[in-house]
Amino acid sequence: MPTSAAIQEINIAHSPDSDDAFMFYGLATNKVRVPGFKFNHTLTDIETLNQRAIHDPFYDVTAISFHAYPYMQETYTLMACGGSVGEGYGPMVVAPRKLSLSDVKKTRIAVPGTLTTAYLTLKLFRSRCRNRHGALRQDHSRCRRRRVRRRADHSRRPIDLRQQRPDQGARPRPMVARADRPSTAAGRQCYPRSLGEETMRITTSALRDSIQHALDHREEALEYAMQFARDLDPSLANKFVGMYVNERTLNYGEDGREAIRKLLQMGFDRGIIPMKAEVAFVG
Numbered sequence: 001m002p003t004s005a006a007i008q009e010i011n012i013a014h015s016p017d018s019d020d021a022f023m024f025y026g027l028a029t030n031k032v033r034v035p036g037f038k039f040n041h042t043l044t045d046i047e048t049l050n051q052r053a054i055h056d057p058f059y060d061v062t063a064i065s066f067h068a069y070p071y072m073q074e075t076y077t078l079m080a081c082g083g084s085v086g087e088g089y090g091p092m093v094v095a096p097r098k099l100s101l102s103d104v105k106k107t108r109i110a111v112p113g114t115l116t117t118a119y120l121t122l123k124l125f126r127s128r129c130r131n132r133h134g135a136l137r138q139d140h141s142r143c144r145r146r147r148v149r150r151r152a153d154h155s156r157r158p159i160d161l162r163q164q165r166p167d168q169g170a171r172p173r174p175m176v177a178r179a180d181r182p183s184t185a186a187g188r189q190c191y192p193r194s195l196g197e198e199t200m201r202i203t204t205s206a207l208r209d210s211i212q213h214a215l216d217h218r219e220e221a222l223e224y225a226m227q228f229a230r231d232l233d234p235s236l237a238n239k240f241v242g243m244y245v246n247e248r249t250l251n252y253g254e255d256g257r258e259a260i261r262k263l264l265q266m267g268f269d270r271g272i273i274p275m276k277a278e279v280a281f282v283g
Contacts, residue, residue: 009038010195010203013052014063015176016043018237019244021228023082025221026210034206043228046176047113053179054115060195061203065113066177066260067120067267070277075181077200078260080281081208082178084244085256091118101126117176120263123272176244177260178207180282204283211249257281 012027014020020043026032027039042059050068052058057075069078093099093109104126111119180200195203214221226237248256260279267273 006036007038008036008199009040010060010199011040011042011058012061013042013044013049013059014178015046015049016228018222018225018228018232019084019241020063021225022214022221022241022245023207023211023249025217025224026213027206029224031217032206032210032213034202037202037206039206045112047116050113050115057181060181061207062179064177064179065116065120066263067117067273068115069177069179069279070264070268070273070275071115072179073278076179077280077282079178079180079204079207080252080257080283081204081211081250083249083252084176085246085248085252085259086243087246087248091121093122117263120267120272124266124270127270127272180204200282208250208283211245214245215250252281 012024014024021028024041028041046063046065049059049062050064053062053064053072053076054068057072061079062076063082064072064076066083069076093104095107099107109122111122113119180203181195222234222238222241225241226232226234232240252260257279261277264273264277264279268276
């Protein structure tokens with residue numbers, strides 16, 4: 001651990017969404033402090049973070065999609081907290097009209113990125129689905145508002161992908177993860193800026209403390225997060241944060257960890273993910 005005279009800077013990247021801002025409220029506002037450490041925050045969309053973590057692993061801690069993890073597992077390891085995990089809901093296909101299951105096969109669907117967990121879920125649901133990458137990124141705020149409103153109004157959400165997988169039962173639905181740069185673990189590449197096991201443990205604990213602080217000071221944390229809500233109505237932002245920042249965010253639990261392994265194994269078994277994921281967690 002750094003001495004009192006040395007400050008170690010940790011570069012953190014996450015999405016400019018209200019749920020992520022809520023999680024990092026404690027660290028970003030220095031309500032949560034870690035002696036000897038300074039946390040720098042970069043905000044960008046999740047697909048950009050997925051691609052950078054794979055091709056140019058710069059950030060010490062980064063948000064990624066669980067779907068993207070197998071592609072970067074030689075460089076990063078997963079935190080055991082900080083992920084967005086849904087209980088009883090998951091990605092949805094939304095449209096101006098009601099779609100049948102057969103319609104989905106032939107309808108072109110805009111996706112937020114081909115490495116997102118939403119895309120993996122869509123491919124598990126219908127492997128031959130047509131998709132158009134980038135459409136959601138071009139108008140992200142409108143689509144985010146639409147996604148939350150569809151959840152608020154069941155009559156306007158044509159297909160809930162989670163409900164189309166009977167083998168999943170009541171299993172939690174993992175969506176977005178946090179990843180640490182690993183140490184020199186066997187079989188893993190070590191970069192010059194690798195954190196090392198002790199620093200990974202400290203940063204994971206810091207994030208968990210930040211999440212707990214936000215949950216304990218919900219009104220203040222939500223007010224801070226609203227500046228990143230991108231035109232979301234406050235009540236919708238509150239609903240969105242509540243859906244994806246909860247007890248599962250603090251600790252996935254054994255069933256949550258198993259859900260992550262199961263999802264990635266299904267992707268590998270179906271040929272969607274070309275390599276088997278060796279899932280490891282810090283903290």
